[in-house]
Amino acid sequence: MHFGVLGTLHILSDAGAVLTIASGKQRLVLALLLIRPNQPLSAEYLLDRLWGDRPPRNARTNLQVYVHRLRQVLGEHRIAHGPGGYRLAVAPHELDALEFERLSAAGRPAEALALWRGDPYADVTDVDELRDEAARLTEGRLTTNEDWYGTELDAGRHHRLIPELQAFVEQNPLRERSRGQLMLALYRSGRTAEALESYRAARSRMIDELGIEPGPDLRRLEQRILEHDPGLKQDRELEAADPAPPARHVPAELPPLSTTFTGRRTEVKSVTEYLTVPPTDGAVTVIAVSGPGGVGKSALALQTAHPAAHTFPGGQLYVDLRGSTPGAEPSVPAAVLARLLRSLGVTEDRIPAGQDELAAMFRSLTSAARTLVVLDNAADAAQVRPLLPGAGSAVVVTSRVVPSTLDGALHVRLDTLENDASLDLLGRLAGRARIDADPEAAAELIQLCGGLPLALRIAGARLAARPDWSIAELAARLADDRVRLTELEHSDLAVRPSFAVSFDALSTDAGRVLVHLGVLGLTSVGVPVVAAMAGRGDVRRDLDELIEAQLLQPAGDRYVLHDLVRLFAREVAERALSTAERNRALRDVMAHYVATARVIALRIGGERACWRTSAGPAVDAEPAVITDGDAAADWVRAELANVMQVAGQVRELPGGADLVGSFVAAGNYVLSGLARTAEQITLGRMVLAAGATDQLRTFAQLELALTTMSLRQHEASIHHGRAAVDGFIAIGDTFGEASAAGWLGYVLADIGRFEEAFEMLWRAIEIRRLTGDRFGAIATANQLGLVYRASGNLAEAERVLHDAVLRMRELAAEAELPPRQHVLQAVLLGNLAKVYARTDRPRETITCLEQAADLVTGTGHDRLVPKFIWGIGDALAQLGEHAEARARWEQALELGRSAGIISQAEAADILGSPTPTRPAALR
Numbered sequence: 026m027h028f029g030v031l032g033t034l035h036i037l038s039d040a041g042a043v044l045t046i047a048s049g050k051q052r053l054v055l056a057l058l059l060i061r062p063n064q065p066l067s068a069e070y071l072l073d074r075l076w077g078d079r080p081p082r083n084a085r086t087n088l089q090v091y092v093h094r095l096r097q098v099l100g101e102h103r104i105a106h107g108p109g110g111y112r113l114a115v116a117p118h119e120l121d122a123l124e125f126e127r128l129s130a131a132g133r134p135a136e137a138l139a140l141w142r143g144d145p146y147a148d149v150t151d152v153d154e155l156r157d158e159a160a161r162l163t164e165g166r167l168t169t170n171e172d173w174y175g176t177e178l179d180a181g182r183h184h185r186l187i188p189e190l191q192a193f194v195e196q197n198p199l200r201e202r203s204r205g206q207l208m209l210a211l212y213r214s215g216r217t218a219e220a221l222e223s224y225r226a227a228r229s230r231m232i233d234e235l236g237i238e239p240g241p242d243l244r245r246l247e248q249r250i251l252e253h254d255p256g257l258k259q260d261r262e263l264e265a266a267d268p269a270p271p272a273r274h275v276p277a278e279l280p281p282l283s284t285t286f287t288g289r290r291t292e293v294k295s296v297t298e299y300l301t302v303p304p305t306d307g308a309v310t311v312i313a314v315s316g317p318g319g320v321g322k323s324a325l326a327l328q329t330a331h332p333a334a335h336t337f338p339g340g341q342l343y344v345d346l347r348g349s350t351p352g353a354e355p356s357v358p359a360a361v362l363a364r365l366l367r368s369l370g371v372t373e374d375r376i377p378a379g380q381d382e383l384a385a386m387f388r389s390l391t392s393a394a395r396t397l398v399v400l401d402n403a404a405d406a407a408q409v410r411p412l413l414p415g416a417g418s419a420v421v422v423t424s425r426v427v428p429s430t431l432d433g434a435l436h437v438r439l440d441t442l443e444n445d446a447s448l449d450l451l452g453r454l455a456g457r458a459r460i461d462a463d464p465e466a467a468a469e470l471i472q473l474c475g476g477l478p479l480a481l482r483i484a485g486a487r488l489a490a491r492p493d494w495s496i497a498e499l500a501a502r503l504a505d506d507r508v509r510l511t512e513l514e515h516s517d518l519a520v521r522p523s524f525a526v527s528f529d530a531l532s533t534d535a536g537r538v539l540v541h542l543g544v545l546g547l548t549s550v551g552v553p554v555v556a557a558m559a560g561r562g563d564v565r566r567d568l569d570e571l572i573e574a575q576l577l578q579p580a581g582d583r584y585v586l587h588d589l590v591r592l593f594a595r596e597v598a599e600r601a602l603s604t605a606e607r608n609r610a611l612r613d614v615m616a617h618y619v620a621t622a623r624v625i626a627l628r629i630g631g632e633r634a635c636w637r638t639s640a641g642p643a644v645d646a647e648p649a650v651i652t653d654g655d656a657a658a659d660w661v662r663a664e665l666a667n668v669m670q671v672a673g674q675v676r677e678l679p680g681g682a683d684l685v686g687s688f689v690a691a692g693n694y695v696l697s698g699l700a701r702t703a704e705q706i707t708l709g710r711m712v713l714a715a716g717a718t719d720q721l722r723t724f725a726q727l728e729l730a731l732t733t734m735s736l737r738q739h740e741a742s743i744h745h746g747r748a749a750v751d752g753f754i755a756i757g758d759t760f761g762e763a764s765a766a767g768w769l770g771y772v773l774a775d776i777g778r779f780e781e782a783f784e785m786l787w788r789a790i791e792i793r794r795l796t797g798d799r800f801g802a803i804a805t806a807n808q809l810g811l812v813y814r815a816s817g818n819l820a821e822a823e824r825v826l827h828d829a830v831l832r833m834r835e836l837a838a839e840a841e842l843p844p845r846q847h848v849l850q851a852v853l854l855g856n857l858a859k860v861y862a863r864t865d866r867p868r869e870t871i872t873c874l875e876q877a878a879d880l881v882t883g884t885g886h887d888r889l890v891p892k893f894i895w896g897i898g899d900a901l902a903q904l905g906e907h908a909e910a911r912a913r914w915e916q917a918l919e920l921g922r923s924a925g926i927i928s929q930a931e932a933a934d935i936l937g938s939p940t941p942t943r944p945a946a947l948r
Contacts, residue, residue, distance in 0.1 A: 028120045032143035044098050051091045056149040058113035060158045065109030074152045134173035135385035143308050174206045183210040188393035201243045212250050276340040276368045283324045285453045288446025292437055299435050300333040310419035315427045316439035317575035318523035319479025322423035323401050330399050339394030348404030349425050351522040355404040358411040362387050388415035406430040425575045441476030454485025466497035473503040475588045486515045510592055524593040527574045535570040543594025544607045547667050551583050553649045557617035558610050608678050615675045615684045616646035618668050622691035624648040625657040629694045636760050641687030641721055657695045676715040686712040686721030689728055705732040723752030727765050734772050742772045763792035767805040774812040782812050803829050807853050826857040851880040867900035891920040892947045914941045
């Protein structure tokens with residue numbers, strides 16, 4: 026562990042990660058312990074420094090909490106408590122202040138000064154002891170600076186030392202030792218008049234401010250300069266070693282700007298402004314630009330560095346650190362430093378051998394004149410840290426990983442380009458006329474490139490090289506997933522190697538996670554799916570590693586895979602995994618989906634759901650955490666597209682059709698409530714086509730009967746309903762037979778075939794009676810009431826529905842109902858309300874619908890609540906309460922829009938009418 030106090034207080038773990046202590050009081054406790062490392066501080070001492078003479082009543086408890094939380098960050102062993110108080114255990118090499126004093130005492134001033142990052146304890150100097158310690162360390166820094174100047178003068182390097190000495194003396198004008206060093210450096214450089222002028226300026230200031238003459242040593246040095254004392258001259262060998270350069274070498278190494286750079290206006294503005302304002306505290310301006318490969322980090326760095334170049338009189342340096350260059354090893358910091366020193370005019374014989382000495386010389390030269398350094402393509406913060414320039418200069422770092430341990434850095438993360446910027450980039454490369462000639466093909470091409478600048482550059486370059494191609498032709502080539510990465514190669518540009526560099530640097534576990542994501546073909550996943558796919562629960566660190574490698578992007582509690590990265594992962598999976606391994610991953614994820622669907626069914630439907638959750642094979646899989654109906658609905662919205670993707674692949678595998686069929690059987694409890702009709706139909710047809718068991722095929726027939734009816738496809742619904750009835754009879758499932766018969770009766774009634782409808786419904790009711798299924802009998806009574814209403818017998822419909830509501834309330838009074846049974850109660854009330862509405866009883870209609878809306882809220886049935894709310898609006902309008910009615914209609918439309926069953930345009934069109942008409946989705 027490393028504790029830093031020579032600047033802002035910071036802590037690094039052994040792995041180099043920044044350990045954050047956000048609380049000001051905790052940071053103050055740590056700072057006080059660091060002043061006296063390995064020495065005990067009493068609780069009374071700490072309490073007095075934390076609160077002075079006005080401590081809160083629970084001050085001692087608060088102190089204990091602060092120490093406890095510090096231990097959580099630093100480790101339990103770090104802070105001990107004994108008779109003398111609290112003691113922080115720190116080895117000498119772990120605290121930069123101790124290391125600074127050790128190196129200074131050992132005569133190694135350059136290394137000692139390299140440890141400083143700013144003013145000591147810069148962010149915690151709010152008690153006297155800390156201010157005193159900061160002043161002591163600052164004095165030590167000034168003295169060590171003078172020691173280093175003395176070493177440099179003794180080595181004959183007086184020419185190069187003058188700019189730094191001048192800056193030091195300007196900041197510390199009353200320090201006589203450094204003033205004498207500046208006078209001596211000027212005199213040895215043949216600048217006698219300036220040396221004497223420096224003395225006169227010091228004397229005048231000391232008389233004016235202190236009322237005293239300079240000390241005897243400084244006065245004696247002035248006299249020796251006046252007398253041209255030969256003893257002040259350096260011996261000839263050393264003097265020859267530091268010849269006066271004719272002028273300082275000012276490098277200008279920035280590569281030219283890209284003529285196709287587009288977009289990024291916000292990033293360019295913020296970075297350019299940050300670069301052009303010099304730091305005021307002796308710090309270094311650090312800007313870290315991160316993002317995935319091919320996103321344009323280098324282009325942004327140059328786009329901002331060029332406009333700011335005029336504010337750096339020391340010049341501009343540029344190095345490609347090769348941190349993510351295919352086939353190349355990252356550059357070694359020592360070699361980079363030697364190259365940078367040569368760029369600054371240091372001759373080969375003057376370049377030191379060790380990395381620390383190289384870094385110290387580099388900082389010295391770049392602090393003498395404000396210099397801009399662009400470190401492109403860095404591997405990580407460890408590679409960059411030795412290359413940081415001296416105080417006042419600036420560095421722009423680009424890297425695929427976020428170099429989060431660089432102190433005080435402005436972090437800029439780049440993502441893919443927006444559509445307009447992508448069009449602009451493509452137009453600059455391929456010609457704007459070609460883009461304008463076929464905007465639809467251009468939009469498709471941009472989508473296939475995923476907005477990735479590198480991919481767009483390749484596509485544009487290929488179009489520029491082939492003027493005979495249309496944009497549509499290239500888009501058609503890229504549309505084939507199997508060859509898209511191959512098509513995205515041109516000359517020395519290629520997408521695949523860019524991803525390969527990041528992939529090759531991954532740990533084994535993180536690499537396997539990415540490869541398995543390639544098997545699934547999913548672009549957005551949650552942790553439970555990744556855990557199921559990997560066959561283990563501890564996958565968060567692997568996901569973090571993939572994020573840091575810019576191969577995965579966080580999106581709330583989910584993770585997003587760029588389309589091109591997905592194709593790369595699939596290619597690797599096809600090479601690295603056997604067919605059995607790929608199939609296992611697919612089956613395991615589908616089993617996770619089945620387990621989750623069964624959990625949802627049991628949570629919403631209670632024991633009655635066992636009829637559905639017991640259909641199909643047992644699965645040994647961990648389900649997602651589902652707490653209630655709303656959580657179930659959220660899970661479906663997030664995961665259903667993935668379910669469809671995996672089901673389409675797994676259905677052809679041995680046992681796969683049964684897994685899909687099991688999901689269909691259990692999934693009804695939430696899919697039907699969310700109006701996921703298209704997905705239900707697709708899944709049902711998969712089961713019928715893939716050869717699942719008779720039981721699961723029968724469930725699929727029932728689901729198809731339900732969903733085709735919601736689309737008003739009566740003949741299809743009747744066909745599947747009869748198949749379901751026959752199927753349940755064949756397998757001896759009377760519960761299923763009653764369910765299918767009741768639904769078939771409802772469908773037959775909807776097209777006026779009432780005789781057949783009543784026959785089916787009474788058949789279902791008889792089965793429910795014989796089996797003692799009270800809830801099922803109530804559910805069938807609901808269907809019977811609907812049929813009576815449809816046949817025009819409103820009195821009988823009211824009687825049946827009213828009786829069913831009462832029986833449902835009796836059930837609810839006897840035991841707590843699961844959410845699905847609350848839904849049935851709400852549906853009964855909603856259907857009874859429709860009878861009241863048909864018989865002109867708006868008050869009873871409103872009462873029923875308000876109760877129904879309350880019952881169904883939170884059960885995951887998104888489409889029912891807005892239906893009930895709209896009906897309340899209709900009844901209010903019938904009563905002449907038009908303002909209140911409109912408010913309810915607006916509420917219903919907003920709920921429908923949130924549920925995804927009504928579009929924004931449809932809602933706006935409906936509300937534009939003086940008397941809104943109920944949309945089809947809410948009927």
